[in-house]
Amino acid sequence: MYNVNEELKEKIINLNKLLLDKYREIFSLDGTTLRNFIQREIGEVKKINRLSQEELSHITKKGGLLGVDGSNNRVGGAYPHFVEIYQALAKSTIHANEPIYKTDFYSPLCPENENRDNLENPLEEDQSIRSKKLSAIEVEVALEGVRRFKPYAVIMDGSLIRYDIECYDRWQELREECEEKNIILIGVIKDIKTYIIGDLLVKNGLLSKRELFYDRELLYGLLEYGEIIEISAGVTKKAQEGFASLFMRSSKAPSVIGMDILDSQREYLEEMARLVLTLTPQDGRGVPLWIDIVDREVRITDQLIRGLLESYLDREILEKLFISERDKRTL
Amino acid sequence: MKVVGITTQQEVYVGSKERNFRINEFLIIEDPYQGDLIGEVVEAQSYNKYMPLSMHGELADSSVINSLKAIGYNIEEDTIYIAKIRLLNEALYPIESGSDVRIPSFEEVKDLMIRSAADEGLVLGIIKNTDQMAENMDEEYKDLLYTFEEGKLKKQRDIPYIFDIKSMHQYPHIGVFGGSGSGKSFGLRVILEELMELNIPTLVLDPHFEMDFSQISPYLPKEKAKDYKDRFKCLQVGHHVGVRFEDLSRSDIKNLLGASSPLTDAMSNVVDILFRGRESYNSFYNRLKMLAEAQEEGSLDRIQRRIDESANDLDREGWQKRKELFLNYDKTCPYSSVRGIIWRLTRLENEGIFSKDIRPIEEGLHMGKLIVVQGSTRILQVFSTYLLNNLYHKRRDYKDAQYKNTTAEYFPPFIVVTDEAHNFAPKGYEPPSKSILKEISQEGRKYGAFLILATQRPTLLDETITAQLNTKFIFRTVRASDIETIKEETDITVEEARRLPYLRTGDVFISEASLGRTIFARIRAANTTSPHRENPFEELRNKLMEDDNKFLQVIQDKLPINGDDFINVIKEIEKETGETYPITLFEEKLEDLVEKGLLKKKKTPFFNIYTK
Structure with a gap:
């Protein structure tokens, strides 16, 4: 038996109470009421079907799919004594044997990042550099994949707006390339972090508390398998940046995923939603298998990274800079 | 194909993206530092990282x-x-990871696979999964045999498995293990066919009456059929062969009497006292009988009265003799033991054991034939003890004489083969047949006497003998205790032991001491078939049909038969064939044929008419 610290137990009970208090109203919302509200204020709730075999072969004829994903690994301890390795992969369903990889690294200790002592908040700055680096190579492999394979559609892992914010120039290049060549560009978001519906609920006075409720909380279990909500341009900030989005339940799991598409390609929104539905295992977590496959290929194990660092970094550098006390812990 | 992962000096993993591996296939690893190394696939797996096995x-x-x-x-x-x-x-060092792996050519594996020329060894089957290497095989090893797979005869495509019979001189004795239906008896048959092919004197103890080689397998192409009629002889104990009573020593006769169940001390004592050796069956039997009769009288007085009251001289003489026996032996030979010996002796006599001798067997062996001795398990236990002792010592005397530079009559080396060997040499108790088998197993090599012992229960076989079986053929085995025994007694690997319960009929692991490893083989199609091949249920059906046809023929020209006319028809039939039927049975038979649609029945108000 474990010895339970009484205070810890108390705290957890208290946490439960706090959360219950906050969410009581949401949890007690009637499903139909909420659906009606969404129909009225957010967008139409639609049932879609999987693509037929002919439609799929049409996609193949037009160049297949390009899946894009990235991964990062971190070795070391707290700021600034760490190094992060990024890898991005673009893989075409048709040319699966020619994956396009790009890698990059970042460490606050590197000379190019040095003169930041005068910055107000080095940690925040640091965070943004890291995201930028990863986004940048993801966009780069996507761009190369688009140029080399001319796919019918590109599926990025994650929201498209991220690239718009984090590496604007390269993103514009990709966007223009796709629009010009009529290549559909979408992003599939496993963890949606928006709060469009909650915001509107509060604004319309349907909720008494003025707290932040995320869409994933509200949409959990609300949609049936294969249902989508097209978010009307008026209610999302993304529209201003040139994106159209939807929510969908793509598997039997009750959670909901999101999908972005270029505004200029809005006409393909439903077709792409159907494609995502087709490629997602019914009993899965809701992520298209192709994204999972790309994700799996791009991932580097921590052991491999450690091995590489141990082989190619001077022992002195590795020990002094990147081995934290934590790593040496054995207990 | 490349070596992947962590390697050792003994084992490596090989990965391939294009080619699936087969178990027991041979591959060559091209280690850049140690040269080519040959290995065998002991486990094969395939894996797709995108299709993980996951329960939830x-x-x-x-x-x-x-x-x-x-x-x-x-x-x-x-x-x-x-x-x-x-x-x-x-290997000297662990294999280099990343080494290339390829399929060997025949020349590279020839020495590993083939130990003997085809006409000098026993061509028993094929080594499984060697077809790729067999492509550039020497002509002399091609087209030697057929295999039987999924009910079809298949031409040889793999490297043949040829048992090097000469190696038995250093590594004597063979064990054949496998559950029922595993192909064990059939494997034994193939071994025997090959022994006949080489004219090796062989003695088979056949309790199942199945080792008959006169029926040629119907599935073989005509030109390949082999006739063994002149190379073997079936002899039944008590019918063709037996024991010459006059040749029996005291210990022989005790073995014989004790074969079915051990003799008590008292019974053994009776034999010691009453049997004189080199005497006829009748003389020994009469002695026992008269002593028993005297003992039945109960006392000297009463025997004396019998003598006095005898009607003639012959009788008197008889009783006089009984009196002598009574006086000499009554104290040392209790009546019940004497009776017991008489019962056992008459039982053997009734089975005909004492009416024949073993000359036909000896002659057959001298001519290099395969001699099949048939009889029930019990009789064979009795007889084999005597027979093996006799033959083994003849051979032994000859060899010993050779060493001592004296002369003795020539007797050839020979092989003893038996199925259900655990009956002859069981673990835990000591039937007489066991001691001679044990002796041959331990010393036979010196004298050129070898054993081939088949059993479905290796666990029940005497351990000293099992330990002497240098080559083991292991067919499908399901019993956990037997698999344990096999694991202990052979060099079979853990992976192979795991496969034992799932082997196909006729597939066999061959563990050879001379090779130091296990070969996975398939026994070839036999050239002859067992006489017990007919399914008993088919036999029933055929017999019924035969009966019906016979009856139909008998009544053929009597049709139509009127129901009030049975008596006359039956009389006619009796006159023609000599067979007669009771009326009810006759009618029943007709009804039966109607039911089977072979006859028709018309109903009239008075009786039925049976027509075609």
């Missing part, structure tokens, strides 16, 4: 996989094949 995680369902295929990506292409390879000879 997601499983890529077929519709998604098909959809992916439709847009150009075939997930199955990402399957990889992995094999665990065990080196035949330990």
